[in-house]
Amino acid sequence: AIEIQKTPDTQTIVSGGTATFTIVVTNTGDAELSNVTVADADAPDCDRDLGTLAAGAATDYDCSLANVTADFTNTATVTADAPAGPPLQDADSATVDVSQRVFVSLDTPGSVDGVAFGPEDILVRDIDAPVPQWSMYFDGSDVGLSQANVDALHRLSDDSLLLSFDWLELSVPGLGIVKESEIIRFVPTSLGDDTAGTFERVFDIAPFMLNGSLDALYVTPDGQTAVSSPRGFSFIASGFTFVGGEDLVLVDNLASPNLFPLFDGSDVGLVRPLEDISGLWVDLTNVDLFLTTQSAFNVPGAGGDGRDIFVCTPASLGQNNTTCTFSLFFDGSDSGLPFASSIDALFIDRN
Numbered sequence: 001a002i003e004i005q006k007t008p009d010t011q012t013i014v015s016g017g018t019a020t021f022t023i024v025v026t027n028t029g030d031a032e033l034s035n036v037t038v039a040d041a042d043a044p045d046c047d048r049d050l051g052t053l054a055a056g057a058a059t060d061y062d063c064s065l066a067n068v069t070a071d072f073t074n075t076a077t078v079t080a081d082a083p084a085g086p087p088l089q090d091a092d093s094a095t096v097d098v099s100q101r102v103f104v105s106l107d108t109p110g111s112v113d114g115v116a117f118g119p120e121d122i123l124v125r126d127i128d129a130p131v132p133q134w135s136m137y138f139d140g141s142d143v144g145l146s147q148a149n150v151d152a153l154h155r156l157s158d159d160s161l162l163l164s165f166d167w168l169e170l171s172v173p174g175l176g177i178v179k180e181s182e183i184i185r186f187v188p189t190s191l192g193d194d195t196a197g198t199f200e201r202v203f204d205i206a207p208f209m210l211n212g213s214l215d216a217l218y219v220t221p222d223g224q225t226a227v228s229s230p231r232g233f234s235f236i237a238s239g240f241t242f243v244g245g246e247d248l249v250l251v252d253n254l255a256s257p258n259l260f261p262l263f264d265g266s267d268v269g270l271v272r273p274l275e276d277i278s279g280l281w282v283d284l285t286n287v288d289l290f291l292t293t294q295s296a297f298n299v300p301g302a303g304g305d306g307r308d309i310f311v312c313t314p315a316s317l318g319q320n321n322t323t324c325t326f327s328l329f330f331d332g333s334d335s336g337l338p339f340a341s342s343i344d345a346l347f348i349d350r351n
Helices: none
Strands: 002-007 010-014 017-027 033-039 048-053 058-068 072-081 088-099 101-106 110-112 115-117 122-126 134-138 150-155 161-165 169-172 176-179 182-190 196-204 216-219 225-228 233-235 240-243 248-251 259-263 277-283 288-293 297-299 302-304 309-316 323-330 343-349
Touching: 002 033, 002 072, 010 017, 017 033, 017 048, 017 072, 017 088, 048 058, 058 088, 101 150, 115 134, 150 216, 161 216, 176 182, 216 277, 216 343, 225 277, 288 343, 302 309, 302 323, 309 343
Parallel strands: 002 088, 010 088, 150 343, 277 343
Antiparallel strands: 002 017, 017 058, 033 048, 033 072, 072 088, 101 122, 101 343, 110 115, 122 134, 150 161, 161 182, 169 176, 182 196, 216 225, 225 248, 233 240, 248 259, 277 288, 288 309, 297 302, 309 323
């Protein structure tokens, strides 16, 4: 007989992380086995041709699967030929859970979980960890942004960051003056307490804004960009003349942009200016909108303050056509965020 064990039985990793396994194959019989082969359809690195295995012998090896973004259970199957009789087979499964990480930039300096932060920084929290804690993800002062206030962010699949700043004209290393209407990209060589990397320009949305900064930013894999601005947008060519700070606009193509109303906050009870949208992330599976506001908010089914994240599950979207079922996703006060702070920019990693 033959036996396979795949461990750990369950592991939790962050979205985009690497799942690592140990495979142990044992010949539990009294005769040598040949053509011993392990196949794992979900984790091809675990496939092995082990050759022969003596009676009572065992062999083990490690394997992995990179860039895991969703929960899955996979099965490794071993087959072998005995001296007589049909082929032998055994299988074992392992489960990988992908945790959710919340990335935020806050509008005021403070401290949480022993981490001192400023409005130029981005914090991260694994909300599914046994003991969730905040840590520094992007230290703006390390890369010359000590005077900045990050008020819009989006994390790309290569770990680079799209950023916008609440600062009329900010001097950014390598770029010179960056306006508050611009989106720039940070390409890291390291992140965390020793942040390093370079900046590059991406897009300036000033021609479509009624002055002011970007307050929310999300980019789809095909390049469509959702944004909000506290002073709104004016773009008559796309069929609307004004969208306010409680709304979201969709930019279909940064190279040759057209703007369309995406989310009408006034339709669902958001009131300017305290309930202006300050952060956005989108779950593209259901087009759920994860939102934060400048200050306290109160919508049907959810209420909170600027430290909280709530979700609009839309029945319909568009100007004068937005309807949502709301729920609370993240309670910032429970996570220790200071009372005086509000979430100024938001991104979520989740399966």
